[in-house]
Amino acid sequence: MNLRTNERVSIELEDDGVAQVRLIRADKMNALDADMFNYLIEAGQALQNMKGLRCVVLAGEGRAFCAGLDLSSFGRNRGDEPPLTERTFGNANRAQQVAMQWRKLPVPVIAAVHGVCFGGGLQIASGADVRVVAPDTRMAVMEMRWGLVPDMGGIALWRGLVRDDVLRELTFTNREFTGLEAHAIGLATYVEENPLDRAIAIARTIADRNPHAMRGAKRLINAMADKNTADLLMEESLEQHPLLGSKNQMEAVMAGMQKRKANYEDV
Numbered sequence: 001m002n003l004r005t006n007e008r009v010s011i012e013l014e015d016d017g018v019a020q021v022r023l024i025r026a027d028k029m030n031a032l033d034a035d036m037f038n039y040l041i042e043a044g045q046a047l048q049n050m051k052g053l054r055c056v057v058l059a060g061e062g063r064a065f066c067a068g069l070d071l072s073s074f075g076r077n078r079g080d081e082p083p084l085t086e087r088t089f090g091n092a093n094r095a096q097q098v099a100m101q102w103r104k105l106p107v108p109v110i111a112a113v114h115g116v117c118f119g120g121g122l123q124i125a126s127g128a129d130v131r132v133v134a135p136d137t138r139m140a141v142m143e144m145r146w147g148l149v150p151d152m153g154g155i156a157l158w159r160g161l162v163r164d165d166v167l168r169e170l171t172f173t174n175r176e177f178t179g180l181e182a183h184a185i186g187l188a189t190y191v192e193e194n195p196l197d198r199a200i201a202i203a204r205t206i207a208d209r210n211p212h213a214m215r216g217a218k219r220l221i222n223a224m225a226d227k228n229t230a231d232l233l234m235e236e237s238l239e240q241h242p243l244l245g246s247k248n249q250m251e252a253v254m255a256g257m258q259k260r261k262a263n264y265e266d267v
Contacts, residue, residue: 008039011046017054017211017266018203019047026062031070032120037098040124041089044101052266054207054214056105057199058128059112066121068142084151092153095120100153102127103222106215106267108206112199113179113188118142123154126161126187129218130202132195133179133188141167144174160225161186210248211267216240 012020021043023030030036047053060066082088089097090104102109102124111128119142125131133139143150150171158167166185170177182188192198206214216239223235243249248264255262 006039008036009043011043013050013053016204017052017207018200019050019053019056020200021047021056021058023060023066026060028070029062029064029067029116030060030121031067032098033070033073036070037094040098041094041101044097044105047105047107048101053107054211054266055107055203056102056109057112057196057203058102058109058125059196059199060115060121062115064115064121065111065113065117065137066124067116068119068121069146095151096153098152099123099127099157103129103157106218107211108203108214108218110199110203110206112195113137113139114195119150120152122187123150123152123157126154126157129221130189130199131182131187132190132192132199132202133182134193134195135179135191137179137182138176139179139182139187140174140176141170142174144171158187208262210243210252210262211264212246212248213243213252215267216243 008023008025010020010022010024014020023036023040025031025033025036047056082093084093084095086093088094089101092100099120102111108130109128111125111131113125113131114134114137117125117133117137117139119140122139122141141150141154162170162185169175177185179188179191183191190198220232220235220239223232227235251262251264
């Protein structure tokens with residue numbers, strides 16, 4: 001089911017609950033301009049409460065995942081936009097939400113990364129729960145090249161993924177690295193020649209699990225960076241208690257015992 005398509009982003013929800021989200025500004029290597037920011041946020045809002053959604057695959061069409069900020073945006077008049085310090089999306093400003101919203105979605109997000117993944121594009125990919133990257137992908141924490149700091153949530157998203165000194169070096173020098181190096185330093189989960197195929201396969205596996213448990217697992221893992229041990233133990237119990245003996249949990253048990261595909265009730 002094709003839910004929405006515009007000149008920047010498309011969303012298609014498949015029968016198994018996997019949503020294919022595509023950056024479709026291929027002629028500009030999916031570079032981020034004001035319209036791309038707006039449509040990406042609209043996509044995140046559409047997915048947030050989408051009935052039947054179980055997993056998201058995020059990818060870019062054409063030669064790149066995302067080349068980062070469209071350079072023409074540097075000269076754009078910000079007009080009446082609120083200051084960056086204003087929290088317009090919960091804990092984030094507009095630019096941060098473009099990347100953080102994938103981590104905030106209630107279902108897992110798998111990014112399929114190829115071609116070029118620079119600056120804001122890397123921060124968007126980092127918002128995914130899992131990143132499948134082509135080995136020859138060109139990647140960079142690009143902002144220092146333009147006299148800026150990463151400001152789309154990257155530092156928060158890279159916490160726990162990349163060793164501190166490695167993150168500093170990548171940020172300070174804005175050097176390019178490949179998908180192979182991204183895997184070695186923790187920014188890529190898998191390296192695949194065809195990242196989209198692998199991302200879709202992972203998403204379909206996730207979509208075949210109890211959707212209530214999957215959402216609970218994502219909430220728990222999201223909490224891991226900020227909560228202490230005692231709080232995490234309580235969060236774990238709070239998530240598990242309503243799952244035990246629930247209809248979907250029992251269906252998972254029966255499907256496993258009977259070696260058949262589970263038939264879950266969607267959230």
